[in-house]
Amino acid sequence: MTFGRVGEERIVALLWGVLFTAILGGLIVFGSRTLAHFDAALVGYTFATLFATFAITYRYSMWLQRPPTRTYWVRGWQLFFSRKYLARNIRNWFAWVISDFAMNRFIFRRDRKRGLAHALIMWGCILAFAITFPLVFGWIHFETVPGDLTTYRTYVFGFGTSSFPIHSMAAFLIFHGLVWSAFLVIGGVMLAMRRRMRDHGAAAVQRFGEDILPLVLLFAISVTGLLLTASNTWMKGYGYDFLALLHAVTVIFTLLWLPFGKFFHIFQRPAQLGVSFYKDVGALEGMARCRRCDTEYAPLIQINDLIDVERKLGYRYETDAPEIEHYQRICPACRRSMLALAQGDLWQATTQTTART
Amino acid sequence: MSVPAQFEFFVDPNRCIGCQSCVAACSECDTHKGHSMIHLQYVQRPISVQTVPVVCMHCDSPTCAEVCPADAIKRTDDGVVQTARKPRCIACNNCVLACPFGVPKMEVEYSLMMKCDMCYDRTSVGSKPMCASVCPSGALYYGTRDEIERARPRSEPVNKFRFGNQIITTKVNMMVPRDSTMQHIDGQHIDVTAAMHEEPVNPSGMLENVFDEIG
Numbered sequence: 022m023t024f025g026r027v028g029e030e031r032i033v034a035l036l037w038g039v040l041f042t043a044i045l046g047g048l049i050v051f052g053s054r055t056l057a058h059f060d061a062a063l064v065g066y067t068f069a070t071l072f073a074t075f076a077i078t079y080r081y082s083m084w085l086q087r088p089p090t091r092t093y094w095v096r097g098w099q100l101f102f103s104r105k106y107l108a109r110n111i112r113n114w115f116a117w118v119i120s121d122f123a124m125n126r127f128i129f130r131r132d133r134k135r136g137l138a139h140a141l142i143m144w145g146c147i148l149a150f151a152i153t154f155p156l157v158f159g160w161i162h163f164e165t166v167p168g169d170l171t172t173y174r175t176y177v178f179g180f181g182t183s184s185f186p187i188h189s190m191a192a193f194l195i196f197h198g199l200v201w202s203a204f205l206v207i208g209g210v211m212l213a214m215r216r217r218m219r220d221h222g223a224a225a226v227q228r229f230g231e232d233i234l235p236l237v238l239l240f241a242i243s244v245t246g247l248l249l250t251a252s253n254t255w256m257k258g259y260g261y262d263f264l265a266l267l268h269a270v271t272v273i274f275t276l277l278w279l280p281f282g283k284f285f286h287i288f289q290r291p292a293q294l295g296v297s298f299y300k301d302v303g304a305l306e307g308m309a310r311c312r313r314c315d316t317e318y319a320p321l322i323q324i325n326d327l328i329d330v331e332r333k334l335g336y337r338y339e340t341d342a343p344e345i346e347h348y349q350r351i352c353p354a355c356r357r358s359m360l361a362l363a364q365g366d367l368w369q370a371t372t373q374t375t376a377r378t
Numbered sequence: 379m380s381v382p383a384q385f386e387f388f389v390d391p392n393r394c395i396g397c398q399s400c401v402a403a404c405s406e407c408d409t410h411k412g413h414s415m416i417h418l419q420y421v422q423r424p425i426s427v428q429t430v431p432v433v434c435m436h437c438d439s440p441t442c443a444e445v446c447p448a449d450a451i452k453r454t455d456d457g458v459v460q461t462a463r464k465p466r467c468i469a470c471n472n473c474v475l476a477c478p479f480g481v482p483k484m485e486v487e488y489s490l491m492m493k494c495d496m497c498y499d500r501t502s503v504g505s506k507p508m509c510a511s512v513c514p515s516g517a518l519y520y521g522t523r524d525e526i527e528r529a530r531p532r533s534e535p536v537n538k539f540r541f542g543n544q545i546i547t548t549k550v551n552m553m554v555p556r557d558s559t560m561q562h563i564d565g566q567h568i569d570v571t572a573a574m575h576e577e578p579v580n581p582s583g584m585l586e587n588v589f590d591e592i593g
Contacts, residue, residue, distance in 0.1 A: 084449065087447070087449070089444075089445045089446060089447040089472060090447040090448075090449075092447070093447045093470065121489070127487075127488055127489040127490075130487050130488055131464070131488045131490065220408070221408040221499050222407070222408035222409040222410070222411060222499050224499070225379065225408065225409055225498045225499035225502055226409060226460060226495075226498055226499075283465055286465035286466055289448055289466060289468070290465075290468070292447065292448060292468050293468040293469065293489065296447075296468050296469065296470040299470070300470070300471065313574060318475075319471070319475050323471070323472075323475065324475065327445060327472060327475055327476055330445055330472075331441070331445065331476065334444050334445070336441060336444075336544055337542065337543040337544045338478070338541055338542040338543070338544045339542050339543055340542035340543070340571050341543075342571070342574065344574070345542070345571065345574060347542065348478060348541045348542045348544070348571065349475065349476070351574075352480075353474060353475070353477065353480030354419065354480060355480075356477075356478060356479060356480035356570075357417055357419040357430060357432045357479065357480040358419055358421045358422065358430070359570050359571070359573040359574065359576070360391070360430065360432065360479060360480075360539075360552075360570055360573075361391040361394075361419070361421050361428065361429075361430030362421060362573035362576040362577075362578065363568050363569065363570045363572065363573040363576070364390075364391050364392060364552055364553075364554060364568065365391065365392055365421075365428070365576075365578065366573060366576055367554045367555055367568070368392050368554075368555055370555075371555040
């Protein structure tokens with residue numbers, strides 16, 4: 022029985038999805054001490070997360086099986102672990118993670134407000150995820166210290182760790198962690214939405230599902246989350262059950278949407294690191310020279326890989342002229358010139374024909 | 379919003395006078411404010427003043443999009459190949475190196491590929507792209523096929539190009555002599571690879587064609 026290439030890719034992706042979902046399921050059971058610390062009220066969140074894990078892994082696997090992505094994935098790891106450059110790569114890894122991921126420098130350079138919006142949303146979400154997931158999975162829970170009702174102890178994977186007074190500033194900051202994250206996210210969403218409403222360029226190419234819906238979802242999660250705190254703190258729990266349900270719906274919808282829309286870039290973006298190693302080490306290994314103007318224009322390894330990828334994709338840029346061999350061996354500047362020369366030559370020949378007749 | 383089907387883009391490098399108007403106008407476009415996406419290329423500067431304005435040709439099967447590992451380049455239903463989606467582009471440079479026309483630009487500072495999107499903010503609402511609206515010599519023209527055929531009776535638009543053994547069909551047209559039987563045209567394909575060893579020659583002769591057409 023044969024499935025075809027696409028069929029095989031789907032089966033591979035399906036298996037990876039099942040494997041990662043099973044691992045997370047196992048960790049939930051293990052980390053909550055066979056569900057002893059699992060909060061049954063949060064079961065909806067858990068199943069939404071399990072589904073998201075499956076779908077994200079499935080899509081990631083399908084993505085990795087595309088010829089260009091596959092090439093970069095393999096090459097990125099090969100070059101990272103190459104003995105000759107390992108020390109340099111590790112040094113660069115820290116520099117790039119801090120610069121590109123923690124500080125979002127390249128986004129700030131694109132536009133300061135855009136960078137600020139992204140940084141607020143990113144850090145708000147990271148904080149919220151870091152708090153929510155361990156709680157939902159039962160990996161972290163709090164208990165009062167025996168004999169002392171004013172002190173809480175944090176349990177991680179069932180193991181007791183640090184303790185803190187219930188009425189301390191630390192407790193206030195910890196138990197309102199989701200409030201702080203909501204403020205960060207709302208600030209970022211407002212900035213991002215303002216840009217999308219006022220920027221003509223953004224308006225021309227944006228799509229609701231891809232660009233607007235994620236902002237709406239993040240806003241809905243943050244506001245409903247804040248309303249829960251407001252109800253609990255100042256309104257004696259008024260409407261709490263309804264708000265809890267509403268909040269759960271927004272969170273679960275977002276979790277289910279994670280693999281499909283713009284949020285998937287969270288999982289794609291780390292590929293930028295691999296690409297950085299590829300370009301950095303590739304340039305050190307030798308540059309390709311243009312077959313027409315003899316100038317260096319790209320790492321040779323990238324040109325060779327690109328030729329391989331194009332063949333896999335069915336492109337036939339090979340030429341019969343041995344001095345060119347493949348159109349990728351011509352630099353982009355020469356390609357532009359050749360386009361003009363080819364067209365100019367047609368007109369030139371017309372002039373000559375006209376002159377002869 | 380999408381680009382109306384009756385409007386087409388026509389490029390005639392033969393008419394380019396290297397005035398840089400398109401370059402300046404391009405940077406006014408809202409989708410890439412402050413960044414010109416046109417390459418105004420000197421064909422061979424040491425021996426000639428010939429220039430060529432290179433805009434995205436918007437291929438039917440865009441190599442840039444196919445080789446993108448991040449799936450960041452999308453072609454909309456109206457045939458416009460959009461610039462890289464900002465959240466996805468990982469700045470690998472594959473698109474820049476793969477494009478047979480040499481169009482995409484890598485903005486290293488932004489870790490982002492940017493390219494001509496035919497001024498999508500304008501063309502998607504029925505306006506002309508910035509470059510075509512300012513080009514004084516008609517090297518870049520945006521309008522209907524009837525208009526261009528009336529205005530340039532000695533020319534005809536071609537949208538197929540040969541690079542090696544690969545033929546690429548584009549949304550943007552290039553103007554060539556009508557009924558051309560010359561060496562670089564193979565049926566309806568312009569054979570770009572055949573210009574490998576060409577050099578700019580007799581610019582005055584080429585201009586005569588333009589003047590003839592203008593009448």
